[in-house]
């Protein structure tokens with residue numbers, strides 16, 4: 001099976017008021033194509049730190065991040081940006097949609113930035129929003145959508161450039177329990193349908209149990225959950 005993400009002995013230490021916080025102390029992980037893995041850890045253990053490193057938003061103090069076999073540490077900043085844009089989608093706890101653009105435009109823009117022609121980007125955007133039942137709302141501004149609808153648009157945006165890897169940090173953490181449940185299942189359906197590998201951080205053990213595998217961040221290392 002082809003390897004989408006490989007983390008090798010990742011180390012990340014923060015300096016905080018004179019103390020060293022050893023957040024990652026040799027974290028290893030392999031994610032294969034189509035695999036959906038839950039990342040579970042107590043608050044402050046380093047889930048977001050790990051996702052930022054895996055998503056090439058930050059560099060580790062030591063260790064290697066490979067995306068599709070490519071050692072990201074050997075790339076220039078612009079090459080990392082291109083690899084991130086072409087291969088990785090992000091979903092955060094907050095939707096981070098652009099308020100002055102419609103739902104559809106929010107899904108179209110990353111595709112235009114990646115060089116896709118507008119007609120193709122709009123067709124893909126409409127397909128993704130329709131899959132979430134948002135077709136009739138595609139021209140609404142984010143401020144006119146419910147919290148669950150906004151998060152669905154944010155997921156559609158993350159999938160817009162057909163990434164190989166989706167990284168999600170508490171993707172339904174801001175929603176009420178009932179909506180979170182539904183949106184989480186919709187996210188899984190879309191990720192499975194598109195054959196994308198995903199690493200999804202969640203505090204919720206019920207949600208984690210729906211995924212293919214659980215890894216836990218313990219003492220700065222990843223262990224099977």
Ligand SMILES: Nc1ncnc2c1ncn2[C@@H]1O[C@H](COP(=O)(O)OP(=O)(O)OP(=O)(O)O)[C@@H](O)[C@H]1O
Pocket residue numbers: 014015016021023041042043044045046047048049050
């Ligand atoms: N840039 C930074 N400088 C100093 N300390 C940091 C920095 N970024 C993160 N930390 C610290 O590292 C620890 C891990 O943070 P991180 O956000 O990765 O945790 P988390 O597991 O995602 O937490 P939560 O579930 O609450 O979001 C925290 O104690 C945090 O305060």
